[in-house]
Amino acid sequence: MNSIKFLYAAYIATWTIHALYIGSLVRRYSRLRRQMKDLGK
Amino acid sequence: MKKAFPILAVLTAVLLAYAFYQAMFVAPTDAMQGDVYRIIYYHVPSAWTAFLLFFINFVASVQYLANAKPSTQRAAKWIVIAIGVAGAIAPFIPQVRQQLPTGMYPSSVATTAIIIAGLYFLVGRYFPGQSLDLLAVTTAEVGVVFCTIVLITGPIWARPVWGIWWAPGDIRLTSTLVLWLIYVSYLVLRRFSDSAQTQKLAAVLAVFGALDVPLVYFSIWFFRTQHPQPVIGGGGSIDPGMLHVLLISWMAFLCFAFLVCWSRYGLEKLRREVEEAEALESLLEPAGHAAPSSKAKIPLSRGSR
Numbered sequence: 001m002n003s004i005k006f007l008y009a010a011y012i013a014t015w016t017i018h019a020l021y022i023g024s025l026v027r028r029y030s031r032l033r034r035q036m037k038d039l040g041k
Numbered sequence: 042m043k044k045a046f047p048i049l050a051v052l053t054a055v056l057l058a059y060a061f062y063q064a065m066f067v068a069p070t071d072a073m074q075g076d077v078y079r080i081i082y083y084h085v086p087s088a089w090t091a092f093l094l095f096f097i098n099f100v101a102s103v104q105y106l107a108n109a110k111p112s113t114q115r116a117a118k119w120i121v122i123a124i125g126v127a128g129a130i131a132p133f134i135p136q137v138r139q140q141l142p143t144g145m146y147p148s149s150v151a152t153t154a155i156i157i158a159g160l161y162f163l164v165g166r167y168f169p170g171q172s173l174d175l176l177a178v179t180t181a182e183v184g185v186v187f188c189t190i191v192l193i194t195g196p197i198w199a200r201p202v203w204g205i206w207w208a209p210g211d212i213r214l215t216s217t218l219v220l221w222l223i224y225v226s227y228l229v230l231r232r233f234s235d236s237a238q239t240q241k242l243a244a245v246l247a248v249f250g251a252l253d254v255p256l257v258y259f260s261i262w263f264f265r266t267q268h269p270q271p272v273i274g275g276g277g278s279i280d281p282g283m284l285h286v287l288l289i290s291w292m293a294f295l296c297f298a299f300l301v302c303w304s305r306y307g308l309e310k311l312r313r314e315v316e317e318a319e320a321l322e323s324l325l326e327p328a329g330h331a332a333p334s335s336k337a338k339i340p341l342s343r344g345s346r
Contacts, residue, residue: 003077003201010080010194011061014087017193018297021186025304032311039318 046303053296060286060293068286080198081283086291087190088217090298092254094184095224096157099251100164101177102244108173109241121161128154142259174240175313177247179305181227183298188221212260213268220257223250 064082071078107117131137132147141147168176195214196206208214227250231243261268279287 003075006197006201007077007079010083010197013193013197014083014190017186017190018301022301022304025301025308029304029308029311032308032315035315036311036318039315039322 046300049296050300053293053300056289056293056296060290063286063289067282069280069282071283074202077198077201080194082286082290084191084194084198085287086294087187087194089291090294091184091187091191092258093295094180094187094298094302095220095251095254097160097164098177098180098184098224098247099254100161101168101173101180102247102251104161104165104168105173105177105244106241106248108170118162121158125154125158128157174244175306175309177244178228178231178309179302181224181247183302183305185221185224185228186301187294187298188217188224191217192221211268213257216253216257216260220250220253223253 060082064079068079068082070076103117107113129151132141132150138147141150164173164176195217199208200206223246227243227246230246231239234242236242
């Protein structure tokens, strides 16, 4: 059935959004850690 | 607590993998929709998780505003107790019971009212002072992520089943989109406002925004809509095998949301520490040597980023 593609699309979309958000959290964390390190110097 | 994070992360990953396996290979195939219905195992748990996060955001925002004065703090506590007691008793009164929509059980209404009151006091107990604002921004941001998933997986499911991507004017769909827009505007306000009142303004916006959550949830009871009836506590029905997998999937998503919230909360805390340290450094620098960088100009009260 062709509709199975929609199922895969939904699951892939879900995990792509979560991965992008977690990626943004990691990026923000590393930027803040760098800023904190600069302040400590 | 920090040591618990990797252990919980591994457990959550295992639970998510198990939920995926159950959703794809164990749950029975729907006789009408075929396999595409399995989107329910991501769409519905994401929606429930988003609602829960927005509700926690609402509770934190109300408490943040109420804590401004001891008198409002006391009044809010008594109002919540009254809501809890009235909500637990009223659904069992025959006249009120008759008014409940078909499929809505008095025990579910009573339990919800007690949980609402309990959550209010739990949040107040474990998130004192500024932590309430940290919790509010955390739950709003993570809630928007889950709501985005609902708005994307919904049309992907609707296309093969309804034949259309979106039903314009449908109350369930439109109110969900409005809910998403309200919380996106909440995050935009916090990101770009430099005012000392940002946190208070954001809390007020969150309180009004949260009014859309019951509208989204109950819209399928009170209005004619393309969207199917709720699968739990509503007029809809679901195979026990499917319900079992749906609940496993929701548990997995709840654990995942908890971990993401934990990380976002820590990030917000760190961001405020950096801002405070920068502000302190700019104050301690001798006059004439003040750094012209924009970092030093960031006010302490600024919203989240």
